[in-house]
Amino acid sequence: VGAVLASALGGAGHALTGIAAVSDASRERAAAMLPDVPILALPEIVERSELVLLAVPGDELATLVEGLATAGAWRPGQLVVHTAAAHGVGVLEPAMRAGAIPLAIHPAMSFTGTSLDLGRLAGAWFAVTAPAPVLPIAQALVVEMGGEPFVVAESDRPAYAEAIDTAVSFSTAIVDQATGILEGIGMPRAGAVLAPLVRSAVENALARHDPGPMIDGAATIDGADDDRPSGGGA
Secondary structure (H helix, E strand, O other): OHHHHHHHHHHOOOOOOEEEEOOHHHHHHHHHHOOOOOEOOHHHHHHHOOEEEEEOOHHHHHHHHHHHHHOOOOOOOOEEEEOOOOOOOHHHHHHHHOOOEEEEEEEOOOOOOOOHHHHHHOOOEEEEEOOHHHHHHHHHHHHHOOOEEEEOOHHHHHHHHHHHHHHHHHHHHHHHHHHHHHHHOOOOOHHHHHHHHHHHHHHHHHHOOOOOOOHHHOEEOOOOOOOOOEEEEO
C-alpha cells in the first residue's frame, strides 16, 4: 500500500524524499514502484519530510508512532497520514503532541503492491478521518491520488474496518470454495469460468445498495462533519 500510494502522490507532483523498506519483498516493491526514491531509515524520512505516510498493519501503528515520538522525530506542522482501516486519528496522538497534523486515509480496495493498483486507484473510495480544520487536506490528497473521499467519524472507524474485513474475507473465501469444487471435477481454468458470474453477481448485489452519486462529490457517514511495514515521505 505504501509504495502504491507514494507512487500516486509522486505522479501528482509531490517530491518523494524516501521510502522505508525492511523486508526483501518490500525492497523489491520499492525498486519496482519507486526506482528513483532512496530507501532510508524511517526516522530520517520523518526528519526530511513535510508529509509522512505510514502504511503498516493496524496492530503495529500505535507502537510505531509512539516510538518515533519518544525519539523526538515528529515536527510541528508536519502532516502524518496512516492507512489503517480500524483507526482514526487518535492513534496519532503522540505525533499530535509534537504539533504534527493527523490524517487517517484508508483506500477501500485490495492491493497487489504492483503498478496494476495505480489504475485501480482511479475512482476508488477512500475513508478519511481528520480534525475538521484539516479535513480538506485529507480529501485533497485522496483526489490527487485519483480517488473519491468519504468521511468516517472517529468513533465509526472500527465498524468501517469490520465492513471492509467482511467484504474481503467472505468474497475471497467464497471464490476459493467455488473454484476448489470446479477444480475437483477437473476444470482446468476454474477462475476464468467463474469470473463473469462472480463479477456480475457482486455488481448486482452492490447496485442494490448504491443510491447514486454523492452530494458535492464527498460522502459523510453518520453525520461526521466535524505486506509488511512500509512508509514514505513527501
